[in-house]
Amino acid sequence: xxxxxxxxxxxxxxxxxDGLVKAVDNLSFSLEKGKTLGIVGESGSGKSxxxxxxxxxxxxxxxxxxxxxxxxxxxxxxxxxNEVRLLRGxxxxxxxxxxxxxxxxxYTVGNQIAEAYLVHNxxxxxVAKERAIEMLDRVGIPEPKKRVDDFPHQFSGGMRQRAMxxxxxxxxxxxxxxxxxxxxxxxxxxxxxxxxxxDLQKEFNTSIILITHDLGVVAETADDILLMYAGxxxxxxxxxxxxxKPQHPYGWGLLTSIPRLTGDPNKNLLAIAGTPPSxxxxxxxxxxxxxxxxxxQVGSACSSAIPELLPIHSGAHHLxxxxxxxxxxxxxxxxxxxxxx
Amino acid sequence: xFSYLIRRVVSGVVVLGIVSxxxxxxxxxxxxxxxxxxxxxxxxxELIVKIRHTLELDQTLxxxxxxxxKGIFVGRTYLGGTEAELNCSAPCLxxxxxxxxxxxxxxxxxxxxxxxxxxxxxILWLLIGLSSGIVSALRRGTWVDKMSQGVALGAASLxxxxxxxxxxxxxxxxxxxxxxxxxxxxxxxPLDWAKQMALPWITLAFxxxxxxxxxxxxxxxxxxxxxxxxxxxxxxxxNRTINLKHTLxxxxxxxxxxxxxxxxxxxxxxxxxxxxxxxxxxxxxSTDAVSNLDLPVIIGTVMFSAFFIIIAxxxxxxxxxVLDPKVRIQ
Amino acid sequence: xxxxxxxxxxxxxxxxxxxxLLGKRDVVQAVDGISFEVAKGEAIGLVGESGCGKSTTGRxxxxxxxxxxxxxxxxxxxxxxxxxxxxxxxxxDLQIIFQDPYASLNPRHTVGTIVASPFRIGGVTPxxxxxxxxxxxxxxxxxxxxxxxxxxxxxxxxxxQRIGIARALALRPxxxxxDEPVSALDVSIQxxxxxxxxxxxxxxxxxxxxxxxDLAVVRHFAQRVAVMYLGNIVEIADRxxxxxxxKHPYTKALLSAVPEVDPDAIGSRERIRLTGDVPNPINPPxxxxxxxxxxxxxxxxxxxxxxLLHIGSSQVACHFPEQ
Numbered sequence: 001x002x003x004x005x006x007x008x009x010x011x012x013x014x015x016x017x018d019g020l021v022k023a024v025d026n027l028s029f030s031l032e033k034g035k036t037l038g039i040v041g042e043s044g045s046g047k048s049x050x051x052x053x054x055x056x057x058x059x060x061x062x063x064x065x066x067x068x069x070x071x072x073x074x075x076x077x078x079x080x081x082n083e084v085r086l087l088r089g090x091x092x093x094x095x096x097x098x099x100x101x102x103x104x105x106x107y108t109v110g111n112q113i114a115e116a117y118l119v120h121n122x123x124x125x126x127v128a129k130e131r132a133i134e135m136l137d138r139v140g141i142p143e144p145k146k147r148v149d150d151f152p153h154q155f156s157g158g159m160r161q162r163a164m165x166x167x168x169x170x171x172x173x174x175x176x177x178x179x180x181x182x183x184x185x186x187x188x189x190x191x192x193x194x195x196x197x198x199d200l201q202k203e204f205n206t207s208i209i210l211i212t213h214d215l216g217v218v219a220e221t222a223d224d225i226l227l228m229y230a231g232x233x234x235x236x237x238x239x240x241x242x243x244x245k246p247q248h249p250y251g252w253g254l255l256t257s258i259p260r261l262t263g264d265p266n267k268n269l270l271a272i273a274g275t276p277p278s279x280x281x282x283x284x285x286x287x288x289x290x291x292x293x294x295x296x297q298v299g300s301a302c303s304s305a306i307p308e309l310l311p312i313h314s315g316a317h318h319l320x321x322x323x324x325x326x327x328x329x330x331x332x333x334x335x336x337x338x339x340x341x
Numbered sequence: 342x343f344s345y346l347i348r349r350v351v352s353g354v355v356v357l358g359i360v361s362x363x364x365x366x367x368x369x370x371x372x373x374x375x376x377x378x379x380x381x382x383x384x385x386x387e388l389i390v391k392i393r394h395t396l397e398l399d400q401t402l403x404x405x406x407x408x409x410x411k412g413i414f415v416g417r418t419y420l421g422g423t424e425a426e427l428n429c430s431a432p433c434l435x436x437x438x439x440x441x442x443x444x445x446x447x448x449x450x451x452x453x454x455x456x457x458x459x460x461x462x463x464i465l466w467l468l469i470g471l472s473s474g475i476v477s478a479l480r481r482g483t484w485v486d487k488m489s490q491g492v493a494l495g496a497a498s499l500x501x502x503x504x505x506x507x508x509x510x511x512x513x514x515x516x517x518x519x520x521x522x523x524x525x526x527x528x529x530x531p532l533d534w535a536k537q538m539a540l541p542w543i544t545l546a547f548x549x550x551x552x553x554x555x556x557x558x559x560x561x562x563x564x565x566x567x568x569x570x571x572x573x574x575x576x577x578x579x580n581r582t583i584n585l586k587h588t589l590x591x592x593x594x595x596x597x598x599x600x601x602x603x604x605x606x607x608x609x610x611x612x613x614x615x616x617x618x619x620x621x622x623x624x625x626x627s628t629d630a631v632s633n634l635d636l637p638v639i640i641g642t643v644m645f646s647a648f649f650i651i652i653a654x655x656x657x658x659x660x661x662x663v664l665d666p667k668v669r670i671q
Numbered sequence: 672x673x674x675x676x677x678x679x680x681x682x683x684x685x686x687x688x689x690x691x692l693l694g695k696r697d698v699v700q701a702v703d704g705i706s707f708e709v710a711k712g713e714a715i716g717l718v719g720e721s722g723c724g725k726s727t728t729g730r731x732x733x734x735x736x737x738x739x740x741x742x743x744x745x746x747x748x749x750x751x752x753x754x755x756x757x758x759x760x761x762x763x764d765l766q767i768i769f770q771d772p773y774a775s776l777n778p779r780h781t782v783g784t785i786v787a788s789p790f791r792i793g794g795v796t797p798x799x800x801x802x803x804x805x806x807x808x809x810x811x812x813x814x815x816x817x818x819x820x821x822x823x824x825x826x827x828x829x830x831x832q833r834i835g836i837a838r839a840l841a842l843r844p845x846x847x848x849x850d851e852p853v854s855a856l857d858v859s860i861q862x863x864x865x866x867x868x869x870x871x872x873x874x875x876x877x878x879x880x881x882x883x884x885d886l887a888v889v890r891h892f893a894q895r896v897a898v899m900y901l902g903n904i905v906e907i908a909d910r911x912x913x914x915x916x917x918k919h920p921y922t923k924a925l926l927s928a929v930p931e932v933d934p935d936a937i938g939s940r941e942r943i944r945l946t947g948d949v950p951n952p953i954n955p956p957x958x959x960x961x962x963x964x965x966x967x968x969x970x971x972x973x974x975x976x977x978x979l980l981h982i983g984s985s986q987v988a989c990h991f992p993e994q
Contacts, residue, residue: 085577189948259888268866
């Protein structure tokens with residue numbers, strides 16, 4: 001099956017007073033129609049910068065974007081802004097973490113949804129408003145005819161995120177980028193929104209890029225996972241591969257450090273030492289090496305050479321960027337990581 | 342919302358009362374004697390006593406104040422010196438010591454000139470200030486931005502009496518493109534009115550548009566960083582829609598606030614402008630009244646400008662509710 | 672068990688908006704008549720979604736807020752309505768850690784000054800001097816003691832939270848209220864702080880009230896857990912009972928909503944999906960406040976507020992608890 005989205009060697013850098021900061025460094029991934037890719041990382045990992053690049057939203061800023069972003073074979077990155085604009089909200093759209101901040105406080109929810117529909121469809125305002133009501137109904141807003149004239153602050157947190165989704169899907173986009181869509185929500189509402197996204201994906205065959213720091217949310221929604229650290233992808237594979245047989249020490253750390261509802265609660269969590277690096281001073285070699293417990297098994301390469309992103313064994317679709325020998329990695333995983341998962 | 346409006350009106354009336362009491366009190370304790378001032382050249386002790394009685398200056402302060410307030414609401418009767426009683430119907434602010442005209446008539450007379458300056462200039466400065474501010478914000482860091490903000494900074498630090506006189510020297514005295522500023526009725530002589538008002542408008546607009554330009558630029562730049570502007574871009578809207586419908590709309594509230602207060606303040610008398618260009622408006626009326634210690638006129642003009650400022654405040658708050666649904670719905 | 676804290680019928684109503692000139696002001700019923708006890712050295716978790724009143728409860732207990740009614744007994748003393756100056760000696764034993772490690776530290780003070788502030792306020796000079804004790808404290812929370820002269824902005828989020836913890840520990844308190852102490856931190860940092868708090872709790876035998884929205888985090892910290900909903904406690908039980916055998920429908924729904932990390936376990940779990948959001952605490956539902964989202968609700972739920980009753984080893988406020 002051909003890939004609907006293909007990102008090749010994407011890099012995004014920002015000029016700052018401290019020099020050029022590489023927020024995203026040589027990122028490549030692909031996404032099929034109707035599938036979900038979870039991009040997982042902590043603050044500063046470059047996951048949000050990546051999502052904005054796919055929508056071409058760095059155009060017109062000081063950011064330098066190189067590489068290819070192919071949607072249906074068209075390269076977004078080399079396309080001029082006035083052409084990308086016509087794809088935004090239409091072929092590809094985005095929902096954001098904080099729906100209260102992401103919706104205009106002075107316009108009604110209906111107005112904002114209708115506006116998104118009107119830019120890309122030659123219809124009357126009345127038709128656009130009907131579309132807004134229809135979308136609100138579809139995302140599960142009760143009494144949509146009445147609520148369409150409400151302002152964002154009159155909606156509850158969960159309803160606002162639903163309204164954002166309604167707005168993003170109003171033009172039936174083929175690609176939806178969801179940037180931490182449930183992080184600001186309560187857990188029972190988060191579950192509703194995850195269900196809603198899953199249902200809508202099935203219905204419209206939308207491809208979704210889900211940006212999150214929450215492994216649980218990815219596990220419940222994504223097909224593939226891309227793990228990012230300090231602007232680089234360090235592990236890439238199916239959800240099962242990455243969450244059940246993670247290969248990168250950072251992935252191990254993440255999985256063993258998150259508290260879960262199962263397992264022995266009296267055992268201390270296996271935390272990752274140190275803090276995520278600042279992009280202004282990314283450690284040399286493997287960016288994770290100052291926090292990695294297995295540097296001694298490799299030696300100086302960790303701090304001097306950037307490991308390549310390679311299949312864990314030939315032909316595998318599970319890629320990892322680590323200097324550890326695959327047999328050593330296998331061994332560490334089986335003896336030290338798996339027992340505490 | 343309605344009860345809010347009532348609360349605001351009531352508190353406005355209370356403020357007006359306080360203002361009037363303070364102005365009244367200040368003039369009472371001043372060392373100057375209004376009776377002597379209005380007495381003229383052929384003055385005798387006898388006459389002063391009589392005038393003092395006529396002007397009711399021989400009453401206690403509370404009595405004078407009480408009658409003053411009564412005059413505003415129901416009108417009052419003056420002894421009127423030797424002649425018959427003078428009936429001053431509500432709203433009565435008394436009679437000028439200098440010209441014996443009713444203060445309300447004076448105010449009514451002078452308001453059109455001031456209003457002409459205020460409205461004309463405000464349209465001009467809004468147009469210039471907003472558009473240059475928007476352009477600056479959108480072209481941040483370019484030479485257009487630097488130049489317009491440089492001019493704005495320079496203009497904001499100049500003074501009316503300097504700019505006004507320089508412009509008058511150039512356009513009236515040297516080039517003779519414009520007549521000497523003054524006031525004629527816009528309904529009878531619209532062209533003369535516009536020509537005479539041009540310099541006051543330009544002068545005021547020059548200085549105030551600088552402030553509005555900076556305010557607009559700062560507001561626009563702040564809103565451009567808001568999440569909802571990013572959402573507007575993600576929807577694929579055109580730059581024009583993003584800038585005007587989303588960004589400017591988000592930034593407009595503080596500008597409207599400042600504008601309302603500026604306009605309200607100006608309507609109470611564009612004191613310096615009127616003085617510089619010698620225009621018979623409320624500002625000129627009040628400066629003249631102060632130099633002549635014309636007590637009723639001073640009180641009248643102060644209360645009139647306080648009235649405009651309070652009205653402007655209430656209107657700004659109502660406008661806030663129109664602009665911000667969060668305020669409206671609460 | 673001897674309790675360090677006893678809360679009875681604790682209530683906090685905040686004044687809300689006024690809608691008309693003569694109309695009544697809204698009342699936000701943030702916390703409405705909750706009772707619980709914390710034993711000496713016990714770690715209790717307080718969980719619930721936004722607006723459930725858990726943070727308000729924490730602020731009431733530490734008397735950063737004045738309760739509307741009810742009683743807070745700390746270490747045998749009724750502190751419900753003590754004044755600030757009366758509270759001062761008690762604060763030595765009763766500390767709070769805040770969620771936002773950025774906002775809760777004064778950016779103009781050095782870490783040394785911040786951590787030493789309880790000594791200054793309490794007028795206590797620790798053995799060996801303030802500086803020595805501050806350095807000890809920094810070491811205890813895993814910070815470099817040489818860094819006492821640095822400012823908060825020189826530290827990362829996790830380190831700043833450690834500074835807040837060191838400050839709370841300074842006077843060796845008997846009870847620490849930790850209000851969402853890890854929710855602002857990156858995933859990889861959360862575990863460090865949870866482990867630290869857990870170690871400190873055991874090492875110094877400090878009672879903890881751990882306030883969090885994340886059920887999994889609380890499970891790794893608390894021995895007993897209280898679940899709050901819209902100003903009420905709906906269930907209190909020891910950890911293992913609560914997580915393996917929740918009695919209140921809300922607890923059950925909350926647990927089932929936590930996303931599962933293991934892809935294989937996702938299908939096998941019971942899924943309960945609540946509809947709608949938490950209602951407005953200005954106008955909470957009559958009777959049982961959860962009934963509007965509860966799939967078990969009957970007529971009685973709308974009329975009679977359920978009491979918190981013992982069922983097995985749990986305390987549950989529900990007319991139709993799970994078995």
